[in-house]
Amino acid sequence: MTGRRDVVASLPLYKQGAMPTSADVVKLSSNENPYPPLPSVVSALTGALGAINLYPDMGAVRLRSALAQRYGVAPGNIAVGAGSVEVAQQIVHAVAGPGDEVVFAWRSFEAYPIITLIAGATPVAVPLTAGDRHDLDAMAAAITPATKLVFVCTPNNPTGTAPSAAEVEAFLTRVPADVLVVIDEAYVHFNRRPDAVSGMDLFRAHDNVIVLHTFSKAYGLAGLRVGYAVAPEPIADDLRRVSVPFAVTDLAQTAALASLDADRELSARVDRIVAERDRVTAGLAASGWPVGESQANFVWLRAGDDTARVDAALRDAGVLVRAWDGEGLRITIGTPEADDRVLSVLAGIREVIG
Ligand SMILES: Cc1ncc(COP(=O)(O)O)c(C=O)c1O
Structure with a gap:
């Protein structure tokens, strides 16, 4: 046609x-949360319903400052999106285009190859180990001068495996400083490995790390679509540049804020x-x-x-x-x-x- x-x-x-x-x-x-929304979240949403004739705050100022306070970073380090999948797409769009490569484990979150192809970049899928874990050695070896971005999904969807902090630290020493590494922690709250990697610790220690979080899983807001990245400020600025305007609704922002209060x-x-x-x-x-x-x-x-x-x-x-x-x-x-x-x-x- x-x-x-x-x-x-x-x-x-x-x-x-x-x-x-x-x-x-x-x-x-x-991978939804089986529990219904908390009464406090429903009540905040009910209060916000009367304003749906208005556009949401595109800068998500209150949500970004609440998140910034929680992690001890600047609001400028936070970029939001309609679910973390939209934020992941912003990241790929912001840093990769035709001729560039995006490395990720496979099998992993199935949006990675799709959003890479949409940006015109080339997906490089590195098979998991026989134990269904990220093969971080092979992922480091897969980085070429064309690589712009690496996704590390921990815990990994769909295998549930999670690398240790030491394993990811060792991996990062092999990643060139100009290659960004996204630590996708959609399921981080469920991780009980005592030596688990913490995306925020990595973010504080490395200039090329982005942490990706969502309100869809542990917070049970999959239906409202809100996620965020903690990223170096210039990258977070670029994520806002490529984002869909007004994609994160006022209801989503309200529910996310109420959820942060219901920890x-x-x-x-x-x-x-x-x-x-x-x-x-x-x-x-x-x-x-x-x-x-x-x-x-x-x-x-x-x-x-x-x-x-x-x-x-x-x-x-x-x-x-x-x-x-x-x-x-x-x-x-x-x-x-x-x-x-x-x-x-x-x-x-x-x-x-x-
Ligand atoms: C690893 C991973 N990252 C990101 C997402 C995106 O979730 P959402 O867009 O609902 O935040 C998912 C959803 O299943 C996922 O499994």
Whole structure:
């Protein structure tokens, strides 16, 4: 068809987790928080509804200064977007174009190759290790004079693995100073590794580090779309330059601010999700499934050739998960009832497979 650009027509479509078709179906396919919004957040949102005839504050001044205060940085270091995926896209647009390379692990967050291609840059996907971890040695070796950006996703989506601080520090010594490294911490609140890397520690120690955070996961605001980067000021300025004007609504900013004030309640919920993750991991291992140690709000089941069969059985039982044929399934941690359904289906299949 005339008018289409080949480069766009050949882009892979971002695939959303399957959507439920009835009330009895449980959606564990998008790494959402299973808890409803906190009453304090709902009440702040209700108060803000009367102003939706107005454009939001494009500078997100209150939100950026609250975040800056929390991390001990300047508001100028914070750039916001409609979800951290939009911020990731701003980053790629700001620093990479045709002829430039963007390095990331694979399999990892599936938006990385898509946003790289949209910017006209070249994705360089570095396979995970046999243990589904970032191969940081291979990622360092993949950096060329054309590399502008590296994404390190920790904990990694979809495998749940997380590198240690020492591993990422060692990696950074091998990254040239003019190559930016994004530490994508969408699932950081669920990480219980005692020696886990902290994006903010890296940001304070290195001039080429950007930290990417979201309100979608631990804070449970996936439906409102708000995320942010903590970046060196000139980069944060550039992120604002390439951002979609007014993309972060007033409702999203209001809910994010109210959520920052509700840390104690939200971290109690995160603790419950982590405990539930450990219960699901132990249950799957007990029925003989090769399940990795996840530091996120999902588990990764290396079902290999059995993936399609497991996916179909879960679907028949009214559970939607994310499956990659021939590789495995990513199962988001849900309510205990939803997780019991998963455990019982998977124990049943295991008995059949033997
Ligand atoms: C690793 C990672 N980064 C970023 C995102 C983007 O999330 P959001 O745009 O909702 O902030 C996701 C969403 O699943 C993710 O898995």
